[in-house]
Amino acid sequence: MDPKNSRFSTQISHLALDIGGTLIKLVYFSPNGDNCEGGSIVVGNGCSVVQGRLCFAKFETRKIDDCLDFIRFNILQHSGVQHTNGTARDKLSVKATGGGAFKFADLFKEKLGIVFDKEDEMHSLVCGVNFLLKTVPREAFTYLDGQKEFVQIDHNDLYPYLLVNIGSGVSMIKVDGDGKYERISGTSLGGGTFLGLGKLLTNCKSFDELLELSHQGNNRVIDMLVGDIYGGTDYSKIGLSSTAIASSFGKAISDGKELEDYQPEDVARSLLRMISNNIGQIAYLNALRFGLKRIFFGGFFIRGLEYTMDTISVAVHFWSRGEAKAMFLRHEGFLGALGAFTSYKDQSHSTELKPHHHTVERAVLKCSDDDSFRHTPVTANVNDGEAIEFRRLETTVATSPRILHRNQVYHSSFVEEEGITKACGCPLLPLKSHIKGPAPVSEQDRTDIVDEAITFFRANVFFTNFPIKSPADKLLIYLTFYINVALKRLEGCRTLAVGTKAIINLGLEDIPVPGETGFPFPGLFSLPSSQEEADLFRNYLKQVREETSGRLLSVAYRANGTPNKWWLAFAKRKFINVVLL
């Protein structure tokens, strides 16, 4: 087997996806932990075969292109494999669960060459929870009256329990053992309802914004309380205090107000309370049906939010008269993805996956008890040190993508110089280009230097040194610099049309050659020995720059003409400390 491919398959076997109705969750293994974009679990306790980190990332399903880019550039490319036109050359099998494993199978195959090995969603959720409860210390906790308490899980007394996964919708699963489970109920009033209705009612744009609003709101403004009906007194005969909610949003009936008259904060608060309360109640009723005392709540709806957990806990406590316990999980949102990830271990016939098997079996979480997160906004109530990493994940992955550092730059593969004309010591390499110029025409299905420059850009741009291994590397350096300049011009261009104009203007600028003012790398190329050589090199640079610009536009903007932040964020980089124009 080609060593490159074998390394690739080993790496990729360490990725699992859960593609849900709202979010895509990724879990991937990094042996050295240096390509974890977000939260992670440290794996290995000194006796495991492989040590490293389980890394987590999430994306909105509606922005699936971001996820594809993330995998392409942070996971596939990081494995050292080159891609042709952004697409992997080989088909790779990856564990995937959730509805999107079916819905987006063709897309992943077409765009990344990834074939999904599908795992059932409920099965993955259960595997994920069992894995966490058995291997990760301080994973489960209770949250009641502002008190968080970690729960010591006795592995011999884990079952039965009720798993309530609050995703877009809610699934309730009775778990009796490893692989022994039954989905006993569910409700369509879940995280999707909170976010969907919240958007309609408050005009907020995101889940975080809706949470932020709900933090500042007061549900009593809109919810009808028992006291509102009973003239301020409790209805003690049936155990309802005057402050209990009698009817969510009930005050809106008689307030004589329009939606605009209410503060969005109060609306968001009532909504969060309504959904959480309802789920807590249905969960309890199902626990009661089967005599289950322990209820674990998971899913990204919870997001470690005190108010949500408190409401759910109170509902369970209230209805069960303290008999049943609501418990939460620190990796609440990644249950399905973790479950799919652990299913690699079942493929014991695969030698490549063996180390991975051990890793998963012997995972040890080193969790920090750092509470500094409490001072951060929105997630101020998110649980503990591990959640800081999730917090970082949300901001880092969403706003500042990066290729994590390799030890070495990517070099050009064009080391063969035979038959290639040179100007100023630079090989005038063939291009897949219809643009007029001195470059020989390359076959369309072959990688050319522009492909290399674009593919390697987001890794190479981080280096302040670029050891030159061949003359083609000089051209690669020049183009990396040029892409950096072009991205700077695209910064702030909100549409492809505006970006195209900016790039056309860049193309109209003079192109200096070595020895002339403004040439970015004095000494990189030799000085032209004649005017003809200077003109030949200038014309080649013009052609290769224009070709690069065209291909850059097609990756820096999406098909719908909006900017691709995974590219434009790199405008801020400064390649080899060269000051950008």
Ligand SMILES: Nc1ncnc2c1ncn2[C@@H]1O[C@H](COP(=O)(O)OP(=O)(O)O)[C@@H](O)[C@H]1O
């Ligand atoms: N950044 C976010 N963007 C959108 N929804 C979020 C976000 N964070 C938490 N949520 C909540 O989590 C829910 C999705 O939870 P998840 O467990 O990922 O379910 P699914 O598998 O259906 O996508 C959303 O409906 C929303 O209520």
Ligand SMILES: CC(C)(COP(=O)(O)O)[C@@H](O)C(=O)NCCC(=O)O
């Ligand atoms: C269909 C689903 C399993 C999909 O999972 P999700 O993407 O919501 O995590 C879930 O949305 C669900 O269980 N909905 C509730 C359906 C019901 O029991 O009424």
